[in-house]
Every structure is written in C-alpha cells, then in structure tokens.
Amino acid sequence: MHFHEDMDKTKADGAKWLHVDIMDGHFVPNMSFGYAWVKSMRKITDLVLDVHLMIDTPIKYAEEFCKAGADYLTIHVEADTPENVMATLEKIRSLGVKPGIVVKPKTPAEAIAPYLDKVDLVLVMTVEPGFGGQKFMADQMDKVAQLREWVDDINPDCHIEVDGGVDANTCAVCKESGADVLVAGSAYFKATDRTAF
Ligand code: ZN
16 A cells, blocks of 8 residues: 555665566465556656566566556566567567576476577566565576576577576576566565565
C-alpha cells in the first residue's frame, strides 16, 4: 500500500533497476501483478523496469507487457516450444524492448544456448520460481559461469542476472561467477540498513 514511496526509497538507496515478477498461477502456483501494474510503475519511476514473466505461452502476452513500459522483458525457456520461444524474443525486440531468457534451476544451460545471440539478458534462477524468501542454490553458480563464458564469446553486451535468495552473503559468489545484475527482494526489504545492503 506504500508502493510509490517504496519505489522512490529503493532508488534513493542505490537500486538502478526494479525487477518485477509476473506470475500466472499456471507456470508457477502463485499469482502476482499484470499489465496494469507495470503501466502504473512506468508512470511513477524512471528506474529500469526489468519484467520477469513466470507465465505459460508468453507469446500471447508479450506485446501488452512491452506496451505497458517494460525495458527488459524476460521469458522462461520452459514456458513454450522452442519455435515459440524464438518467436517471442523476436517479437519483443521488434517492439523496441530488450528481450531476456531465463532458466529454472533444473534446466541446463544448454537449453538456452540457441537464444544467447538473440537476447540482452540471461537470467539464472537460484531458487524454484514462484515464491520469495527461499534459500539460495549455490550449485547454480557453475551454470552462471558457463553462460558468462558463452555470452562473452558471442554477445558480450548481454547481462547475466541472478534471481533468488540473493543477500549480503550470497551476492559475492554471484559476481565472482560472472553475474552483473543481482535481484534482491526479501533480503533488501528486511535489511535493517537498506542503504548498506
Ligand atoms: Zn524474478
């Protein structure tokens, strides 16, 4: 109920991006925001809106999220057929938004290899998607390092992002493994000194 205020505080604390988790109740059991929410956020912040679609068949919804004001729009490789995943990434790009691809913990890095030259962001989940406050899965760091190596070869401007269980302790290993964008939810909002976080 204090979203506007929290967004401003987050910016003042040094955040450069806002990561928005969109859940549909199908791809993940939980539900969260929709287009209208992203549109409202766009009106009140100039921070980068990094929208993570945890939804099935994102090709049906990508355009609306692009129009709503996402800067990055990231889709799950597990959420559709390879043909549709490719088509969705191309559609996002054609609408002037930066496309991203994301893998769940049990999905190997190889699954997103065909898309690495088509995206501006690769997201590695370090918890099972769908709920906040889960424990960081350090075994995903090999995947981050592998993807960093591949991306540096073929698409060096592409970001590698880590999402899930990132806190003041786990952030270092993410960076060392090659991630350059770290998403923190629970750890940041529960920190006694958010600026220090
Ligand atoms: Zn996310």
